[in-house]
Amino acid sequence: MTASRDTLPRPAIDLVDADTALFLDADGTLLAFADDPDAVGLADGLLDTLDSLHAALGGAMALVSGRAISALDRIFDRPHWAAAGQHGMERRDTTGNLVTLPVDTAELARLREAVHAVAAELPGVRVEDKSWSVAWHCRERPEYQAELARRAPEIAAGFPGFELQPGSYVFEFKPRGMDKGVAVAAFLDEAPFRGRRPVYLGDDLTDEHGFAVVNARGGASVRIGARTPSQATFTLSSPADVHAWLDSVKARLTQGAASAT
Numbered sequence: 001m002t003a004s005r006d007t008l009p010r011p012a013i014d015l016v017d018a019d020t021a022l023f024l025d026a027d028g029t030l031l032a033f034a035d036d037p038d039a040v041g042l043a044d045g046l047l048d049t050l051d052s053l054h055a056a057l058g059g060a061m062a063l064v065s066g067r068a069i070s071a072l073d074r075i076f077d078r079p080h081w082a083a084a085g086q087h088g089m090e091r092r093d094t095t096g097n098l099v100t101l102p103v104d105t106a107e108l109a110r111l112r113e114a115v116h117a118v119a120a121e122l123p124g125v126r127v128e129d130k131s132w133s134v135a136w137h138c139r140e141r142p143e144y145q146a147e148l149a150r151r152a153p154e155i156a157a158g159f160p161g162f163e164l165q166p167g168s169y170v171f172e173f174k175p176r177g178m179d180k181g182v183a184v185a186a187f188l189d190e191a192p193f194r195g196r197r198p199v200y201l202g203d204d205l206t207d208e209h210g211f212a213v214v215n216a217r218g219g220a221s222v223r224i225g226a227r228t229p230s231q232a233t234f235t236l237s238s239p240a241d242v243h244a245w246l247d248s249v250k251a252r253l254t255q256g257a258a259s260a261t
């Protein structure tokens with residue numbers, strides 16, 4: 001079922017409790033967008049809040065991002081957190097074990113060449129060259145969005161091992177068959193996530209795969225922003241709103257833990 005922003009309620013603070021498995025998108029959810037993906041930074045106090053939530057949930061909190069895990073570690077500096085990078089192409093569990101799905105490196109090299117060639121024709125379009133996927137970003141030059149939307153499917157058609165994943169001013173070519181929902185489902189089959197009610201926060205079309213999985217598992221999905229249609233069951237308006245909501249969740253969980261001792 002889909003809904004518009006006006007019909008989606010704000011999540012209550014008690015949506016997350018000590019038995020929750022919490023999944024958090026990075027860009028557009030925890031991180032405000034920047035023209036240059038490498039220029040994003042953490043808001044004051046966010047890392048302290050996330051550290052508290054990670055502890056209160058017994059480690060059942062994971063970052064689920066289109067970024068590579070190495071990029072998430074540069075930003076958050078928490079290599080002990082569970083994380084899924086490149087839309088689940090790589091996944092790190094709470095023991096630090098990293099699993100990366102196989103990719104045809106020769107096909108990826110040819111894809112990179114094609115993506116860089118198009119970007120060279122469109123000044124201001126940035127290429128984010130990840131280890132196993134590659135993307136165009138046009139937030140600085142939104143007038144190129146229509147042109148990229150036309151050319152992206154043409155390029156994707158020539159690389160059968162990859163598929164196009166459009167997003168907010170981004171067109172990403174990622175290995176076929178992998179998405180954030182697959183990564184979330186894998187986490188939910190492992191400790192400490194197994195048996196918990198999942199809650200997923202995300203802002204983009206790529207997060208809909210995660211929403212579908214947590215909804216099917218009896219959990220809750222929180223869309224950030226106003227994008228429609230969406231399978232989300234709740235909404236928050238912006239990364240700043242996410243930070244305020246997580247602060248309130250943290251206060252409730254930590255107060256509950258203190259009162260139980």
